[in-house]
Amino acid sequence: PGQGEVYDRLRGPEYDVSLSDSRYVECSDFEYLDDAQQYLDDYLWGLLGDDSIDPRFDPNYPTGIDPNRDGVVDCSTLYPIPYIRPATDEEAAEILGAVAVQETDENGDATFDLPAGCYYAVIGGLGYETTVEEFCLEPGETEVNEVNMGEAPGYLEKWFVPPFCDYPTPGARDIEDIDGLLEDCYRYLDWDDVSMSVSIFEGSCAEAMETGDDDTAEDLCDGPVYWGGANDLYPWEGIPYLFVTLAEGNYTLCWYGIWSYTTNQDTEDYVYVTFNCEEFSITSEETTQLVNYSDDHAAGRIDVLVLDEESQPIEGILVLLFDQGGNLLNWECTDQDGEADFDTPLDIGVYGDGNYTVTATDSAPQYGIFAGCGYDDEYETQNASIAYSVFADWDNDTFVNDDVSDGYGDPEAILALTAVAP
Incomplete structure (x- = not known):
């Protein structure tokens, strides 16, 4: 910031949702300062519905991150989430310790002018396995390497439909009718915002993930190969939409969310979506389309x-x-x-x-x-x-x-x- 360009954050705030005992939460439980502040903000929001609890005297208050109880995290060992921008080819080469870095053109070609010597090329891309090619150049020699990257990747296209969009009777659950379903999304509520956590793992482990069987989940799945929040998704027709490139194979997607809305008394209220997982497959050069309905896992108070x-x-x-x-x-x-x-x-x-x-x-x-x-x-x-x-x-x-x-x-x-x- 301040350099005349607008940059994005590395990611949105996040924290481990298993940190349920606030009395023992410490700064070391978080990666960045914003993560700790998000936890504290969520904790204080949880107190808003109970006028009998004063944060100044709350015995469960997370004093490990806010000893002054003023609502502002005091963690001098943590830094804010950094801002990022794409590296130039020259910067990428320096970061990686490489001689040079290029992206292939529309023909899949990349050309380097190199002095005589021996090298190895590392070739990778979204949805492809990384390939390493070794080669040597004599003075004046032109080396042409054709690299087979294997199966082309596939794509996941996914919609996260807000609560009550297909209530009371599940309606257009066919992908072909998604537009018709979304037309009715706001017949009940105008959703103000949503906080989400979305993870994709390589392998099939939905049941183990949902039941908290970590050992089995680790045996069945690797990753995550993708993690993001609501800010990392596209707003498509007003709802979160995910489009991601993945290698051919089987995957498990897990997510949870909190949807906020304004009541008829102009107060903010929430509908939750509990942690849930589903398995899907990716086929080379094809798009897998999925719809998640919040109503299937909606929860309240x-x-x-x-x-x-x-x-x-x-x-x-x-x-x-x-x-x-x-x-x-x-x-x-x-x-x-x-x-x-x-x-x-x-x-x-x-x-x-x-x-x-x-x-x-x-x-x-x-x-x-x-x-x-x-x-x-x-x-x-x-x-x-x-x-x-x-x-x-x-x-x-x-x-x-x-x-x-x-x-x-x-x-x-x-x-x-x-x-x-x-």
Whole structure:
């Protein structure tokens, strides 16, 4: 910057989404300063929906990267993400320690004027394996090398369709009808922005990646051969679009995202797309077309309100969230407004369509949970069943994050607890 040209950053901010315990996050967990700041910004955004938590006194605050709790990362060992521009041929030669660098012309030719001696040429390109050719030149000799680069690469063309574009009935899932589908993309919402992480691995390992079986995934796949965020994709008709050159073979693409929109109260809210993977093949000189529908993996936020017999909020009640199989997914303590909000944006541990059970209890030890709440035994335990739908959550009141205390939205469950007789 400042040299009269506009340069791009090397990449957008990113961080390891498995950094879920904010208390132990340190500067060394990030490659660049912008990565750490993105983590902190996301953490602070997660606190916005809970007025009872003050960042100055939050026991889980990531003080390892922001000891002053002022919202600005303090990591003197990290540098910002650098700006980049394409190197000239001369600069590329110097960087690589090469005698000369050229790109082939439309005929696939590259010509070098070299003094007598022995050399080796390294030839590579997107989607091709690198080839090395050794040769020697006598004074005045012209050497012609014809290099067979093998199979020509293929191409991946992929669309990431925003949530609710084909709701309520999956519609034009045929690539041929993608234009018709996108015409309806904004009939429900005008999407403001999206944060994404997209990775492509060589090999077939979708199931292992989705289940977190790292050992199996490493055995089945290599890479990633591509990684990018929303800023690295093309905005095609207003949605993220990926076009990439790949060598012939089998691949696995994994991604997750957070779509933001403006509610009818001019507040910002979010619909999540949980981590998901799919396998595909690339054929030489052909284009593989894929469409990812956010609705297939959409997730939102389950909000619970706990009241007493006089419809007053109860603070300090333990609320447990179970899946349909009775497995404990998460727990929260109600705040001063009686609210428990189940979402964890930092590790995308949000909840998709399905059946859930919530239990509100003031007898936490019975459940083996020691959370700093629910110890008073002043109220009877209550359960509620929730048939959750992300679209229905939004369609009910335009809010996915239902903050009753601020007058925004309706919770998925309201539990009225009866006081235990003295």
